[in-house]
Amino acid sequence: MKTSATPTSVLPLLGRLMRLGPLLLVGAWLTLISTCSPRPSLLEEVRTLGVLRVATVNSPTTYYIGPAGEPAGFEYDLVAGFAKWLGVELELRLAANPPEATEMVRSGTAHLAAAGIGVSESRKAHLRFTRPVQTVTPMLVYRKGSDRPQDLGSLRGTLRIIAGGVHAERLRQLKAERYPQLAWEETADAESEELLLAVASGEIDYTIANSDLIALNQRYYPELRVAFPVGDAQPLAWAFPADRDRSLLDAAERYLEEIGEAELARLHDRYYGHVEHVDDYGVMTLATHVQTRLPRYRQAFEHAASQTGLDWRLLAAIGYQESHWDADATSPTGVRGIMQLTAATAALLAIDREDPTQSILGGARYFRQLLDKLPPEITEPDRTWLALAAYNMGYGHLLDARELTRELGGDPNRWLDVRERLPLLTQYKWHSRTKYGYARGHQARIYVGNVRTYYDMLVWMTGIPAMAAEPSPQPVEPPKDKREKDPLKIDSPIL
Structure with missing residues (x-):
């Protein structure tokens, strides 16, 4: 029987390789670990x-x-x-x-x-x-006109919430601890805002939503009512x-x-900061006037906006706060017309303040002047809110309020800081040291809040661009077919 044999000439080579074996293994290991760097941090x-x-x-x-x-x-x-x-x-x-x-x-x-x-x-x-x-508070929401439940044990109807969220977790806990008969539906196909609309329209009886979202939506759906908090305040x-x-x-x-x-x-x-400035009656009154009064003046607001580079809905919100779009409105202080201009301002602008179209254009030009007079370092949206305060109480009084804000350690370029100091203009201790003296600072603060609310509602009621279908940090102009229809041409969901 033949067997294979190793040629004698190869033996010295094998010996050398065996002696080098440990060195080869170490080299291979070093090569391996050098190519396997740790995962980068997030x-x-x-x-x-x-x-x-x-x-x-x-x-x-x-x-x-x-x-x-x-x-x-x-x-x-x-x-x-x-x-x-x-x-x-x-x-x-x-x-x-x-x-x-x-x-x-x-x-x-x-x-x-x-x-x-x-x-x-x-x-x-x-x-x-x-x-x-x-920090928000979860609230149980029901529809105006139905019985207000006192607790989760007195619910009579459909309670629907978002599936898998903290509200569902809280309900399971309460069911185990206090309300064994509690029942609810969970949906993964809707957002909290859709459930609020479902309550407002009567499709469901109750939902649970966070206090911030409820406050925003009560302006648009005044039928929404809060029954009670569902648990403690919730950190986000x-x-x-x-x-x-x-x-x-x-x-x-x-x-x-x-x-x-x-x-x-x-x-x-x-x-x-402005969501509680208008009550239910104010919401319904605005909705009525959008249908009955705004159509007469909408074109004038749009024209004035095109002439001044402003949003016509902001101008309309100012006009509504000033006069409820009443061309014959007259104030005890002597201001007149839709935009409630003084005789001096009307003369300066060379317009007839009792003519609706001229009043609207004059008000737009005056507001644009106030915006442009503010220091360039003031950015939006603070710039608009400060200009609104000046429209209401006068530019000089705004300067006083900004100076008081600076003296008291606040930022005179931030509406939030200036807003807190506006009431000081009614107090002798403070207005006596200003250049322009007493002013109704409380009123200016309410004025700005109301205009902001009316503007938001007009945007919603007259065709706000639809929410983004695709995420983008850049401004996106939605296609026209994605915009909400104008409720001036159809029945608005708020009416």
Whole structure:
């Protein structure tokens, strides 16, 4: 039987290879570990990518496209500032509701969620949260005209809420502890705002929504009523993945620390600071006048807006606050017409203030002059709110209020700070040291709040651009077929 044998000439080579074996293994190991660098931190990943991907929802409390096509919303403004602070672009990923937004974070589709996310113990198991950016109270909502329930045990009808959210978690807890007969429906196909509309229209009997969203929607659907809070105040925060490092979360905490409570208060005022200025009767009166009076003057408002570069709905809101669009309106102080101009202002503008078209154009030109007179460092929307205060009480008194704000440590370029000092102009201790003296500062503060509310309602009632179908941090002008129809031509849902 033949067997194979190793040639004697090969033996020395094999010996050398065996002696080198350990060295070869070490070299291979060093090569391997040199090519396997650690996973970059989440913050490094964002900066390398140059993009911060944020999950959010399309709603008036988070992110939406505003009247002029610009992105807006409390959460949007805040997270856009964070992206700028990081030096990266912002990319929004739209979710149907907050639970879906948190799922995007868990799956890695988004780096964080800024979508009015309620902090709860169950969510802390798979998410990390920043400090609260806002605090709201969950409320049970019912329709005006029906019996007001006293507690969850007295509900008589359909209660529908968002599936998988903190409200569902709270109801399960209350059912186990106090209300064993409690029943409700959960939906994953609707947003909280849609459920509020369903209550207002009578489709369902109850829902649970956060206090900020309710306050915004009661202006448009005055049928909505609040029965009672469902639990304690709820902190809302940004959510980050729990299975990644804390680098991006820590950066967000530093950003929120840096901007401080003052910036959060400014954003809160921008989006919620005026929502309680008009009651149910005021809402219904405006809705009636939109149908009966505004059609006579809409063209004049639009023309004046085109001449001055303003939004015609803002001019109409000023006119409504001044006169309820009554061309014959006269004030005890002597102002007259739709825009309630003084004789001196009308003479300066060379217009007949009792002629509706001229009054509207004159008011628009006067408001534009006030806007242009303000220092260039004042940015929007503070610029518009300050100009409105000046329209009501006079530019000189606004200068006094800004100076008092500066003296008392506030920012004279911020409406929120100036607004708090306006009432001082009614007190001798303060107005005696100003250049222009006494002014009805309380009235100016209410005036601005009312105009802001009327403007928001007119935008909604006369064709606000539809909320964005695709997320974009850049201004987007929606196609005409995506806009809400003009309720001046059809029945408005508010009427």
